[in-house]
Amino acid sequence: MKRFLLCLIVAGCAAPSPAPVEEPSKPEAQKPTETVAVAGLMESARADAAAGRLTNAAASLERALRLEPRNPRLWQELARVRLKQGDFTQAENLAARSSTWAGNDSALRAENWRVIAQAREAMGDGRGAQAARDNAERMAR
Amino acid sequence: MARRPRILRYFGYALLFGAVLASAVVLYLDLRVTREFEGRRFALPARIYARALELHAGTRIPQADLEHELRQLAYKEKPASEDPPGWFARREDELEIGLRPFMFWDGAQAPRRVRVLFDSGVVRRVEDADGREVALVRLEPLAIGGIYPAGNEDRELVRLRDVPPELVKALIATEDRKFYSHAGFDLRGILRAAARAVLNLGSERVQGGSTITQQLVKNFFLTPERTVRRKATELVMAVLLEMHYGKEEILETYLNEIYLGQDRDRAIHGVGLAAQFYFGKEARYLNLAESALLVGMLKGPAVYDPRRHAQAALERRNLVLRETRDQGFITPDQYAQARATPLGLSPRPMGTSPHPAFVQLVHRQLRRDYDDADLRTEGLRIFTSLDPRVQGAAEQALAKRLAQFDKERRFGEPGLEGAVVVTDPQSGEVQALVGGRDARYRGYNRALDAARPVGSLLKPAIYLTALAEPSRYTLVTPLDDGPFVWKSRGAPDWQPANYDRKFHGVVPLRMALAQSYNAASARLGTELGVDRVLDTVRRLGVERPLRPFASTLLGAAEMTPLEVAQMYQTIASGGFRTPVRAIREVTTQMGQPLQRYALQVNQAVPPEPIYLLTAALQGVVREGTGQSLRSFITPEVAAAGKTGTTDEQRDAWFAGFTGDRLAVVWIGYDDNRAARLSGAAAALPVWGELMASLAPEPLALPRPDSIETVWIDPQTNLRGDSACAGAVELPFVQGTAPEQRSPCATTAGAVVDAVDQGVKRAKSWLDRLFGR
Numbered sequence: 038m039k040r041f042l043l044c045l046i047v048a049g050c051a052a053p054s055p056a057p058v059e060e061p062s063k064p065e066a067q068k069p070t071e072t073v074a075v076a077g078l079m080e081s082a083r084a085d086a087a088a089g090r091l092t093n094a095a096a097s098l099e100r101a102l103r104l105e106p107r108n109p110r111l112w113q114e115l116a117r118v119r120l121k122q123g124d125f126t127q128a129e130n131l132a133a134r135s136s137t138w139a140g141n142d143s144a145l146r147a148e149n150w151r152v153i154a155q156a157r158e159a160m161g162d163g164r165g166a167q168a169a170r171d172n173a174e175r176m177a178r
Numbered sequence: 179m180a181r182r183p184r185i186l187r188y189f190g191y192a193l194l195f196g197a198v199l200a201s202a203v204v205l206y207l208d209l210r211v212t213r214e215f216e217g218r219r220f221a222l223p224a225r226i227y228a229r230a231l232e233l234h235a236g237t238r239i240p241q242a243d244l245e246h247e248l249r250q251l252a253y254k255e256k257p258a259s260e261d262p263p264g265w266f267a268r269r270e271d272e273l274e275i276g277l278r279p280f281m282f283w284d285g286a287q288a289p290r291r292v293r294v295l296f297d298s299g300v301v302r303r304v305e306d307a308d309g310r311e312v313a314l315v316r317l318e319p320l321a322i323g324g325i326y327p328a329g330n331e332d333r334e335l336v337r338l339r340d341v342p343p344e345l346v347k348a349l350i351a352t353e354d355r356k357f358y359s360h361a362g363f364d365l366r367g368i369l370r371a372a373a374r375a376v377l378n379l380g381s382e383r384v385q386g387g388s389t390i391t392q393q394l395v396k397n398f399f400l401t402p403e404r405t406v407r408r409k410a411t412e413l414v415m416a417v418l419l420e421m422h423y424g425k426e427e428i429l430e431t432y433l434n435e436i437y438l439g440q441d442r443d444r445a446i447h448g449v450g451l452a453a454q455f456y457f458g459k460e461a462r463y464l465n466l467a468e469s470a471l472l473v474g475m476l477k478g479p480a481v482y483d484p485r486r487h488a489q490a491a492l493e494r495r496n497l498v499l500r501e502t503r504d505q506g507f508i509t510p511d512q513y514a515q516a517r518a519t520p521l522g523l524s525p526r527p528m529g530t531s532p533h534p535a536f537v538q539l540v541h542r543q544l545r546r547d548y549d550d551a552d553l554r555t556e557g558l559r560i561f562t563s564l565d566p567r568v569q570g571a572a573e574q575a576l577a578k579r580l581a582q583f584d585k586e587r588r589f590g591e592p593g594l595e596g597a598v599v600v601t602d603p604q605s606g607e608v609q610a611l612v613g614g615r616d617a618r619y620r621g622y623n624r625a626l627d628a629a630r631p632v633g634s635l636l637k638p639a640i641y642l643t644a645l646a647e648p649s650r651y652t653l654v655t656p657l658d659d660g661p662f663v664w665k666s667r668g669a670p671d672w673q674p675a676n677y678d679r680k681f682h683g684v685v686p687l688r689m690a691l692a693q694s695y696n697a698a699s700a701r702l703g704t705e706l707g708v709d710r711v712l713d714t715v716r717r718l719g720v721e722r723p724l725r726p727f728a729s730t731l732l733g734a735a736e737m738t739p740l741e742v743a744q745m746y747q748t749i750a751s752g753g754f755r756t757p758v759r760a761i762r763e764v765t766t767q768m769g770q771p772l773q774r775y776a777l778q779v780n781q782a783v784p785p786e787p788i789y790l791l792t793a794a795l796q797g798v799v800r801e802g803t804g805q806s807l808r809s810f811i812t813p814e815v816a817a818a819g820k821t822g823t824t825d826e827q828r829d830a831w832f833a834g835f836t837g838d839r840l841a842v843v844w845i846g847y848d849d850n851r852a853a854r855l856s857g858a859a860a861a862l863p864v865w866g867e868l869m870a871s872l873a874p875e876p877l878a879l880p881r882p883d884s885i886e887t888v889w890i891d892p893q894t895n896l897r898g899d900s901a902c903a904g905a906v907e908l909p910f911v912q913g914t915a916p917e918q919r920s921p922c923a924t925t926a927g928a929v930v931d932a933v934d935q936g937v938k939r940a941k942s943w944l945d946r947l948f949g950r
Contacts, residue, residue, distance in 0.1 A: 072236050073234070073235065073311070073313040074232070074234035074235070074313050077313040078314070092774060093284065096283075096284055096763075097284075099605075099776070102604070102605065102777070103232070103605065104232060104234070104236075106602070106604035106605065106838075107604075107880075115777070126780075127778060127779070130754070130779045130781055131779060133754075133781055134752075134754055134779050134781075137752050137754075137785060138880050140880065
């Protein structure tokens with residue numbers, strides 16, 4: 038059931054997706070236009086994550102999310118940190134959350150599907166992982 | 179062998195016995211002194227902090243509000259200067275701040291000067307003293323309370339090197355001139371005291387002649403009674419203490435131990451906390467006059483309380499200054515200068531907490547993970563999500579409206595109570611919590627503990643359950659609001675009536691929710707199945723078991739305002755359940771991180787039905803029972819909300835959210851008496867006033883891919899176009915909108931709309947093409 042919900046949210050995953058028709062009345066996808074403040078926090082989160090300081094990385098990202106709660110890149114980065122921390126359930130949910138704010142940025146949504154695929158793989162859900170990878174493919178096309 | 183006289187022998191035994199006994203006692207005391215003095219950790223309360231205000235280009239805060247927060251932090255307004263930090267200088271659209279250093283959960287922030295430039299309620303730029311842009315800087319968070327040990331003893335530890343020498347000089351001149359030379363006691367003082375004791379045998383009372391060491395022993399190890407025996411013990415222990423420890427160590431402990439006043443229920447101990455409590459600064463920045471005032475208070479913190487007995491405190495301070503001068507510790511010039519200084523007190527803080535209701539929530543959440551004893555003694559630092567601006571706005575909105583209701587007696591006798599919870603819809607963090615009309619009252623917390631019937635607040639769960647079946651239910655599905663009787667075995671017939679005592683025939687689904695029609699909602703809920711609706715309620719995050727009766731659907735269920743906030747939180751965050759929480763981080767006293775309370779999201783409900791439900795809840799505010807919000811916030815905010823009123827109008831609720839905040843308001847009587855309350859008339863104004871004072875962000879939900887919007891003619895609930903009178907654009911899951919066109923839909927209108935659609939699509943196509 039949950040899988041189904043996640044499918045629904047990121048894109049029509051079961052249905053062969055028709056040429057996606059986006060309407061510009063959607064909230065604008067937040068392209069990389071972070072403020073200096075958020076950009077700085079993201080940078081330090083990446084440095085922390087690369088150095089294995091995952092708790093610090095998560096803290097910086099949550100701090101950034103308080104400043105820009107609708108920034109899908111922050112949600113995605115946090116999903117990635119959770120993935121590294123082995124918190125696969127949160128990784129999957131956070132990636133799905135990222136996609137809700139991603140608007141028509143299909144590259145970002147494809148990346149979220151890849152995070153979801155990795156999380157499912159790690160949880161031993163091979164089929165779910167494959168479905169997620171398929172979605173990523175479709176989005177990236 | 180010469181035999182000594184027997185009497186002498188016995189005397190010898192007695193002497194020996196006495197010596198052994200005395201040594202045993204001394205040994206015992208020695209053990210106590212060393213073990214307790216060394217093992218002794220001052221019981222340090224957990225200190226609870228509000229959120230730290232983030233300053234960066236784009237922070238939405240009016241300059242006046244930032245100034246207010248700085249004043250609450252006891253920053254002094256004065257011309258820009260270097261030292262000490264803790265000041266701000268004000269100009270038009272500009273604040274220059276000398277930030278104090280602070281140990282945050284993720285490291286220390288050094289003291290620094292920043293300039294904050296404003297532009298109509300928003301920070302335009304933050305820069306350093308040289309004019310370079312500062313990306314992000316934190317203001318130290320307000321301390322909003324603590325979790326205190328027995329007696330509500332509060333203190334802030336200081337090292338001796340952080341205590342100004344003037345304070346030590348004044349202390350020694352006043353309390354114990356020979357401190358650096360004596361061995362723990364002052365023989366002359368003791369003799370004087372002993373003589374007094376001998377002359378006054380009857381009462382056995384002894385006083386005076388205490389050295390600093392003796393005072394410390396007395397406070398540390400002994401009961402406050404005054405007997406010869408206790409005095410002797412004190413003396414022995416003082417000597418032992420001096421044998422084991424240096425003067426510096428004893429002095430440092432003394433400075434942290436002393437009692438220096440009372441802040442309502444909170445006992446102020448140590449010069450570190452006293453410096454903050456009386457002067458709003460760290461101990462190391464105390465000047466001579468301030469130091470002398472604190473030293474003078476030792477004689478009687480109540481009698482010489484500078485806030486209550488300014489004159490007595492001033493005279494006492496000047497006496498201390500004179501003594502210090504007479505002892506040669508300060509020059510006559512220093513004396514004259516300090517003597518001419520006013521008391522210089524900071525505004526009085528607010529007892530154990532200005533926001534006891536929120537502190538209670540924090541304490542409860544902490545107790546899941548920490549031992550209560552540790553919370554009261556280990557000096558943990560708790561960083562929370564309380565936003566003082568939001569808290570202030572919530573307290574004010576509730577108090578003001580309740581006072582007005584009392585005066586008008588519109589809803590019943592005076593004595594109405596209320597509660598408010600405000601959260602961030604994205605993170606689930608609690609920004610404000612008010613437990614009653616007297617926000618300073620440390621008792622019954624209605625926001626956490628008053629489980630009351632929620633009335634129509636549960637209805638969204640019925641409609642959400644329906645909208646999750648898009649093939650059966652859309653926002654315009656006709657519902658029957660005719661008389662309705664529910665029969666079930668073992669329960670009396672249930673026959674819900676509408677608030678206006680009328681039935682409204684067939685109404686579109688969205689109107690049934692907007693107008694909160696009971697018959698239509700009950701029919702829909704029972705059609706779907708009570709169990710399914712209650713399952714939705716659980717998914718939304720309500721953990722309290724609800725009875726599986728049909729009447730539960732219309733709000734016979736009892737919930738606390740905090741539980742309601744959790745339920746609406748899940749709706750506001752697009753179907754992702756995020757636990758409502760108040761704590762962000764916990765560190766040790768030294769700033770070592772212990773625990774982070776991480777952001778958790780769990781997708782509980784698919785986004786499509788949540789999107790449709792939110793549109794319907796926006797309808798409540800736009801054209802339904804919540805439309806009086808119009809007089810508080812502009813329609814552009816597009817807030818979503820729901821009113822709640824219970825049987826015999828005992829409870830009034832309003833729950834809803836904007837783009838950046840979610841709030842739940844409850845109003846009612848503690849004794850649950852029948853009244854004339856309604857959600858719209860009693861709770862909504864509090865909600866509206868609260869939100870209006872915080873400049874709400876518009877609510878713009880991210881639209882799921884499979885949702886489309888269609889013009890609907892409200893007369894026929896058929897597909898219309900912008901040419902239809904009062905036509906509304908409503909969201910539908912693709913393929914579920916009405917096919918049939920309303921007669922009002924003109925060809926011209928349809929063409930305009932089609933062209934409009936085409937333009938939108940083309941624009942979207944171009945956007946994609948150019949990767950925008």
